[in-house]
Amino acid sequence: MKEIIHKEPFPHLIIEDFYDTEDLELIWEELKFYTKPNKLLGAKEYRGVITKTNARALELESIYKNWDQKDGPDYRNLSNILTVNRSIFTSGILDTYSKIEDCCRLGNKAVDECTKVRYYHNGEYYKPHTDSAMETLVFSYFYKEPKRFEGGELYFPNYDYEFSCSNNSVIIFPGWVEHGVKKVSIDDSNYYEGLGRYAITTFLFTCPKSIL
Numbered sequence: 476m477k478e479i480i481h482k483e484p485f486p487h488l489i490i491e492d493f494y495d496t497e498d499l500e501l502i503w504e505e506l507k508f509y510t511k512p513n514k515l516l517g518a519k520e521y522r523g524v525i526t527k528t529n530a531r532a533l534e535l536e537s538i539y540k541n542w543d544q545k546d547g548p549d550y551r552n553l554s555n556i557l558t559v560n561r562s563i564f565t566s567g568i569l570d571t572y573s574k575i576e577d578c579c580r581l582g583n584k585a586v587d588e589c590t591k592v593r594y595y596h597n598g599e600y601y602k603p604h605t606d607s608a609m610e611t612l613v614f615s616y617f618y619k620e621p622k623r624f625e626g627g628e629l630y631f632p633n634y635d636y637e638f639s640c641s642n643n644s645v646i647i648f649p650g651w652v653e654h655g656v657k658k659v660s661i662d663d664s665n666y667y668e669g670l671g672r673y674a675i676t677t678f679l680f681t682c683p684k685s686i687l
Contacts, residue, residue, distance in 0.1 A: 585679035
């Protein structure tokens with residue numbers, strides 16, 4: 476794991492090779508399962524910005540946790556992804572991020588979270604937008620190797636800056652930073668082969684999601 480701190484053009488932290496081999500195997504088991512017919516949902520169903528994206532996704536907590544029922548059942552441990560990504564909170568990366576600038580100081584104070592699995596195939600994108608209701612965004616990226624697609628970079632139009640989203644990389648930045656995903660291009664590939672770009676997006680809150 477390699478941490479790279481950036482203060483410009485906005486404060487953010489990049490982590491390369493974040494997950495180990497065992498964790499990656501668990502993540503890929505679940506990603507492959509979701510990349511089957513009738514699993515991933517359109518933006519309206521997963522609370523994406525329907526005017527901004529044509530990519531499909533799932534909000535994992537909505538499957539494994541009933542936020543509308545106080546002290547209701549919590550089955551998040553049944554998800555490989557929601558189990559393995561505890562390392563976001565235990566590895567110290569949020570502590571590192573919270574010290575970059577004052578605007579990052581709540582990065583390690585989250586009391587709740589929302590996790591979405593997104594898959595970008597040929598012609599899919601996410602236009603620039605902000606997630607300002609969330610203090611901190613933690614985006615993890617995965618794709619099958621050798622890489623078969625072009626595009627898919629995370630870009631920040633207000634800063635003329637982009638992140639290549641290399642396999643098993645993580646980027647952490649404030650929710651007020653506008654960002655988008657460039658269109659993915661894949662030749663001669665069936666959607667369900669899963670040869671595009673995966674993102675596990677974790678949104679961190681400093682107040683319980685149930686009262687937002």
